[in-house]
Amino acid sequence: MSSSKTHPKPKAAPKAKSAAKPLLICAGVALAAVTLGLVSWQATAPADKDSGSAGSAPAAAPRNDTSAALQALARREAGDKLAVGRADAPVVLIEYSDFKCGYCGKFARDTEPELVKKYVDNGTLRIEWRNFPIFGAESEAAAKAAWAAGQQDRFAAFHAAAYADGSKEKGFAEPRLLELAREAGVPDIERFKADMAGEQAVAALKKDQEEGYRIGVTSTPSFLVNGKPIAGAQPLGAFTAAIAQAEAAAKQ
Template sequence: MPTSTSTSKSKPLMIVSGVAVAAVLAGLASYTATKPASPGASGSSSVAEVSADPSAGVYADLEAYARRDASDKLALGRADAPVVLIEYADFKCGYCGKFARDTEPVLVKKYVEKGVLRIEWRNFPIFGEESENAARASWAAGRQGRFWEFHKAAYAEGAKEKGFGKERLAALAKEAGVADLGRFAKDSDSAAAREAVGKDQEQGYALGATSTPSFLINGRPIAGAQPLETFTEAIEAAAKAAPSKGEQ
C-alpha cells in the first residue's frame, strides 16, 4: 500500500475497528517504559510484566496498516513477505530496547532472512522532546540508508541513559556509519522529518496504541516486550493463514 494512503485511511479504520483494538491493547498491557530490572534484582524479572492472550483477535482491516513499500528505508525484509510485523516504538523506551536487543535479532534470522517476515518501523515518540529528536534523527539516518544501524546504536545497552541531545544524536549517527553528518543534521530538523514522524504517530494513535512497544502482526495487536514465543507463535500462525502467491 502506498505510504500516501496509509494515514488517510486511519480514521475510517478507527471507526470500524479502532475502538475494539484499543480495548485489546489496553487489556494486554499496563506498564511503564523504564529499563527492565536485571534478573534477580529484588526478585524482579527482566521481562516486562505484561500479559498477552495468544488467541487475541486478528483484525483484518488492520492489515492495511502495512505499507509494503519496497523503497521504505525503515523496513526490513521483502515487500511481498507473507507476514508483516509493524512496531510502534520510542527510542527512550526501555522495553523497546529490550525487544530490539533480545527478540528482534532472532526474528530477523529466523523469519526475515528466509523471506517469511517483513518488519516495518513506526516512530511513536511519546516521552517528550528527546523522543521526538531521536525519532527525527532515525528518519534522517534512514535517508542515507543507515536507519537500522542507527536503531542498533540507539538501543544499545545503556544508550538511552546518555540522553538524545543534538551532540549525542550526531555521535550515534557517526557510530551508525552515516556518511554526511551535515546532511543528517539538516534532515533531522527538516519539515519532512516532522511530517514523516507525525504520519507514524497518527497511525499509532488511530490504532489505539497508548504505550510502547506496540505491534501489529498481520492485523493481530500485541502489546509490550513479550517473550520470544509470543512473537514466533503469532508469526507462524499468520504465515499459515496467509494466502499463497497463487491465490493472491
C-alpha cells in the same frame, strides 16, 4: 522473582493536541487494559523491573473486519527506509516504538535479532518501524534522527546504536544524536543534520503518530503481526507463535 513489585510511573508525555488522547506510558510499566479506536491493546507489568519481559499474553484477536483493517496498515513499500524484509513477505510485523522506552530497547536487543535471523532472512517476515515517541522532546528528536539516518540507508545501524545497552541513559540531545549517527556510519553528517531538522522528518513522524493514535496505541512497544495486536516486550515465543499463525493463515 516476585511479581508484586511496583514501579514508578514514567514522566508524563507532552500534551496531546486533543484532550481525548490517553496518557501515554511504557508498556513494560503499565498494568492496565485500554480499549480505544479499532483495537484493544493489553499491557501488564513484568515480573521484575530488570527482567524486561511483559507478563501478559498477546492481546486477543479482534473481530475479522477490524483485523482486516489493521492488516491493511502494512505499507509494503519497496523503498521504505525504516523497514527490513521483502515487501511481499507473507507476514508483516509493524512496531510502534520510542527510543527512550527501556522495554523497546529490550525487544530490540534480545528479540528482534532472533526474528530477523529466523524469519526475515528466509523471506517469511517483513518488519516495518513506526516512530511513536511518547517521552517528550528527546524522544521526538531521536525519532527524527532515526528517520534522517534512514535517508542514507543507515536506519538499522542507528536503531542498533540508539538501543544499545545503556544508550538511552546518555540521553538524545543533539550532540548525542550526532555521535550515534557517526557510530551508525551515516556518511554525510551535514545532510543528516539538515534532514533531522527538516519538514519531511516532521511529516514522517506525524504520519506514524497519527496512525498509532487512530488505532488506539497507548503504550510502547506495541506491535501488529498481520493485524493481530501484541502489546509489550513479550517473550520470543509470543512472536514466533503469532508469526507461525499468520504465515499459516496467509497460505490458506
